[in-house]
Amino acid sequence: MEQRVRVCIWNEFVDERVNDVVRAVYPDGIHAAIARGLAAYPGLEVSVATLDEPEQGLSEERLAATDVLVWWGHRAHDAVSDETVARVQRQVWSGMGFIGLHSTHYAKVFRALMGTSCTLSWRVDGGCERVWVVAPSHPIAAGLGDGFVIPHEEMYGEAFDVPEPDELVFISWFPGGEVFRSGCCWQRGNGRVFYFRPGHETFPTYHQPEVIRVIANAAHWAAPGATRTVPGNRHRPAAG
Amino acid sequence: MEQRVRVCIWNEFVDERVNDVVRAVYPDGIHAAIARGLAAYPGLEVSVATLDEPEQGLSEERLAATDVLVWWGHRAHDAVSDETVARVQRQVWSGMGFIGLHSTHYAKVFRALMGTSCTLSWRVDGGCERVWVVAPSHPIAAGLGDGFVIPHEEMYGEAFDVPEPDELVFISWFPGGEVFRSGCCWQRGNGRVFYFRPGHETFPTYHQPEVIRVIANAAHWAAPGATRTVPGNRHRPAAG
C-alpha cells in the first residue's frame, strides 16, 4: 500500500523525568521509543509532541498536519487543558485518527470521545500479558497470528466502562486471573479511534516488535480518507 | 409489567415564554404536555423539572430519585452549566436512563454522552413526518405497527453525526426528500440512552398519542436494573 500516513506521537513526558525506573527503560521518553520503532515502517511519517511544548504540543496547525495522533498520558491528565481537548476532539470529528495507549484510557480527550467513565480495575504486578487476536482478518491484527505475549506488564481487568466497541480486535489474559478487552475500535464523526492497552511506563513494552506492529497497523487503519471536514449543523433549503 | 419507573421530564422552558406561537401550542410548557400524556401509563410515576429551578432543576437528590430523565432543550443549551452536565452524565453512568428529544441532539449533555458533534441538517417547513419502524420487535416500537405519521414537523436530515446506534428503531421520511435516523439507542456505562427526533416547539407533536407511546415505551426500556452504581477505577489486589 502506497498510502503515506503522518503520525504524531504525543506523550505527556512526565514519568520519564521524575522516576528513575521509568527513565532507565525510556531514557528519552516513551514517544521516542515508539517513534524509533515506527521508523521501520516505510508508509509512516512520524513526528513527536509533548505536553511542555507551546499549546501543549497540539496547535491547530500541528493537528491539521496530522493524520493519526497517538497518545500516551498517565499522571498529567489534569494538566491537559479543556482547549486542547476540544481542539483534538474536533480534529477527530473531521477525520483524524486517534490511538490511545494504556493509561490514556483515563485521559480527558479519550473520555470525551467515549462519553463513558472509562474506568477499569488494575494491579501493578509485572506478570506477563497474553494478547489474543479475536478478529483474525482485522487489519490491525495483520501479521500477528493468534496473538503474542508481553513478558512483564501491569494488569488491567474488566469491567472496562467503554461503549461496546464497533470492533473488538484483542482480548488480554493475565496470570493473576483477569481478562481485558485490550484492542478496541470506535468511529467518532469522520475519525477512527483505537484503544490499545499495553504500555506501562516501568516495562519495556514499547521496545517489543509486536507492540510496535500493532501501532503501525492501527495507524494505517485510522488514517483519514480523502476529505477532512468538521461536521456542522446546516440549514437545508427546500428542493424548490 | 409491574415495574414502576420514576420519570422526570426536564424542559429548558424558554420558547414557551418568549414565543407566542409556541405558547399557543404548549401553554404550560412542553414538559407539562408530555407529563399529561404519560399520565395514562400506569407503570410510570411522572414529575417535571425546568432550567429556572435551583440547581437548574437537577440536584443530586433529584437525579438520584429519577429512573429515567427525559430532556427537551433548544435555545438555552449554553445556559446549562458544566456542573449540571457532569451530574447528569454521572447518573447515566450509574444506570439512570436518558431520553433526548428533538433539538436535544445539540444539548451539552447529549453531546457529552455521544462523544461526537451530533450535528445534522434541518429545515422548518411544517410538512409531515413519517416515522417507520425498522426494528419491529424492539420494546420501544411496541404497539406502533409499521410506524405512524406526524402531520406537521420540522425536517431533520442526514448525515446525523452520532456513533452508530447500538439499535436503530425508527427512520423518518420527509416529503421534501430527506431521511433521518429518528429513534436511536446507545448504552453508556450502566445507563441506556434513547434519542427520539420528533418534537418541534411550534407543532403539537407532544399532543399526539403515538409520540407519547414511544416516550412511555422508551421509559420502560431505559429504566435501570436493581443496582445503581457509578463505575470507578479500582485497585485489584492479587488473588493471594
Place this chain on the structure above:
Amino acid sequence: MEQRVRVCIWNEFVDERVNDVVRAVYPDGIHAAIARGLAAYPGLEVSVATLDEPEQGLSEERLAATDVLVWWGHRAHDAVSDETVARVQRQVWSGMGFIGLHSTHYAKVFRALMGTSCTLSWRVDGGCERVWVVAPSHPIAAGLGDGFVIPHEEMYGEAFDVPEPDELVFISWFPGGEVFRSGCCWQRGNGRVFYFRPGHETFPTYHQPEVIRVIANAAHWAAPGATRTVPGNRHRPAAG
C-alpha cells in the same frame, strides 16, 4: 417481574447414555439437571425435549408454545434434520428466544442463525473457568457481581468465529492461558439469541447455582414481546 416465560430445554441426550462418566454426573440427562435448577425461578415454566422424540422433540406445536428454547448438542449435531433446523430458525425469526449452550456452538441451528463457521479452539483439561462480567448492567449478568468461577471445565479459546456480538456480557479466563467470549447476544429477526459457553458433559457445571442463574436471566432477556410474527416479503400498494 411478573412476566411468565415458557422455557423448553432441548438436549440431544446421547452422551449421558453412551458414556459412564457423563451418566455419573447427569444420570437423567443434562436437560433434567437444568430443569431442576430453573425450577427455583418462579417466573419460568419449564419443560424438556430430546432428539429421540417424534419430530426430534421440536414439532411446530411444541415450538409455538415455547417462548425460549435452550439447546444442548454435541455429538449428534448431524442427526438433527434440516427440517428441524428450519422450523426452529423460523420460530426464532418470529420472536422465540434461543439459548445455545457450550458445544451448541457447532449445532446446525446455531450456525444457521449466525451465518459464520462458529469454530473455535478447545482442550479438555478440567482446569477452572473464571467467567468475568464485562457488561455489569446487562440483565443477563444480574446478581453475578464481577463474575464467578467454575471449578472444572473444558477450555474453549479464541478466535471464536461468530459475528461481532450485539452485546458481549461475559469473557472467560482459563488457567492454561486462553480467553473466550463466553456470553454473547445477537438479534435475529424478532428473536433474541444468547450463547453461553460453559457446560462440558463430564463436569457438574449445570449443578452450579451461578450457571443456572445465567440461564434463568437469559430466559427472561430472550422472551418475546407481545406479538409473535414470522417476517415475510410483502407487496406494498401505493398510498393511492
Place this chain on the structure above:
Amino acid sequence: MEQRVRVCIWNEFVDERVNDVVRAVYPDGIHAAIARGLAAYPGLEVSVATLDEPEQGLSEERLAATDVLVWWGHRAHDAVSDETVARVQRQVWSGMGFIGLHSTHYAKVFRALMGTSCTLSWRVDGGCERVWVVAPSHPIAAGLGDGFVIPHEEMYGEAFDVPEPDELVFISWFPGGEVFRSGCCWQRGNGRVFYFRPGHETFPTYHQPEVIRVIANAAHWAAPGATRTVPGNRHRPAAG
C-alpha cells in the same frame, strides 16, 4: 491505492433472456453492464460468471481466484444448488468479499450469510430513489457527497429483516413515502459483506455512474487481507 482487486460479477442471467423489457435495458446482461462500468476503475480486474455455466459458474478454482464476488439474483434463487451456496459461504468465511445487489436480498447465499429471513416490502412503481449517505467518511461513500438520485427504481421498504448492520452507509428515500437501509455492511468470518439495494432489472440503474462508483468502492472495501484461511475447529495442546 495500488491494491489490485479481482472482482467476479455473477448474474443468474435469466430475466434478460425471457423478458423483452429487461433485454432492451441490458441486452448482454446485467453482469456485462456492471463489468463495463467497473472497467473505468484501474484497481479492479473484472470477470463475469453466470448460472448456466458448469458448476453454476462458481467452481472452487473460480472462487479461490476471486477477491470479491458481486451477486445479482432474482427469479432463479431456487436454481442455485446448496452445494454452490456452501462453496460461496465457505469462501466468504475464508476472506472473500461478497456484494449482494438488489433482489439478492432473497438469494440463498445472502440469507445463509445473514441468518435472518431477509424479507422486506416492495412495489414496482418506477419512481425515483434518493440514496442518502449516512456515514460520510466510510470508504464505500467516497466521492458521493451527500448522496445521489436514481431517476427510476423499484421501491423497497422497511422493515428489512437483517441483523443490525455493523455499519450503515446509505438510507434510501422513495416518493411513495417509504425508507430503506440501502447500503449495509457486515463481517462474516474473515470476509466482508455489503448489501446495496438499487438495481431493478427493468431500469437502467447499472448504467448510472454513481451506482457503479458504489460497487467499485465496495469492491476495494471488501477485498481480503494478506491471508485467505477458512476458520476451523482446532485442538489446542496444553502449553506444556
